Amino acid sequence: MLEDVHMDADDRSAQPAPPGVVVDETWSDQRAIISVRGAVDMLTAPHLVDALAAAQRKKPVVMIVDLSQTDFLASAGLSALLDANDAAQPETRFIVIADGPRTAKPMVITGLTDLIEVHSTMDAAVAHLVDAR
Numbered sequence: 412m413l414e415d416v417h418m419d420a421d422d423r424s425a426q427p428a429p430p431g432v433v434v435d436e437t438w439s440d441q442r443a444i445i446s447v448r449g450a451v452d453m454l455t456a457p458h459l460v461d462a463l464a465a466a467q468r469k470k471p472v473v474m475i476v477d478l479s480q481t482d483f484l485a486s487a488g489l490s491a492l493l494d495a496n497d498a499a500q501p502e503t504r505f506i507v508i509a510d511g512p513r514t515a516k517p518m519v520i521t522g523l524t525d526l527i528e529v530h531s532t533m534d535a536a537v538a539h540l541v542d543a544r
Contacts, residue, residue: 429455434462443471448480451488459488463495473504475536478514489521496527504528506536 432455433448443466451459466474476492478484492507499505509515510531518524530536 429458431455432458434459436462436466438471441472443467443469443474444477445474446477446480448482450483450485451478451481451491452483452485453487456485456487456491460491460494463491464498467495467498467503471503473506473540474499475506475508475533477508477533479508479510479533481509481514484509484514484517486521489517489523492518492527493523504540506530506540508533508536 431450431452435446435448437444437446445459445462445466447459449455463474463476474495476495481488496505506528507518508531509518509529515524515529515531518527518529523529530539
């Protein structure tokens with residue numbers, strides 16, 4: 412189980428999140444967990460991009476993007492995930508938590524699950540991290 416160590420928004424822009432999305436950053440050891448609630452579309456994806464870039468600048472060993480509370484994942488959100496995955500490699504292991512028709516299905520249909528490590532739950536992702544040691 413992951414334990415919250417701290418919230419850190421120092422690197423985020425002063426701009427508030429657009430209506431419809433909340434992006435939080437927490438840390439556990441050297442793992443950044445980016446939790447996304449709401450809809451990720453062309454209006455809100457730039458906020459996700461900024462949050463992912465801010466977390467990546469802190470050089471996590473693992474970055475987990477938790478979409479379990481995401482209601483809608485549009486192509487702009489998929490693009491943000493792909494770009495973040497590309498930027499993270501090879502220094503940071505990039506993982507997405509996605510399950511169901513709102514988040515996992517768009518990733519499967521577009522083939523992103525062939526490019527990005529995806530798990531259905533945080534527990535599954537953490538178990539996979541432990542098994543990979």
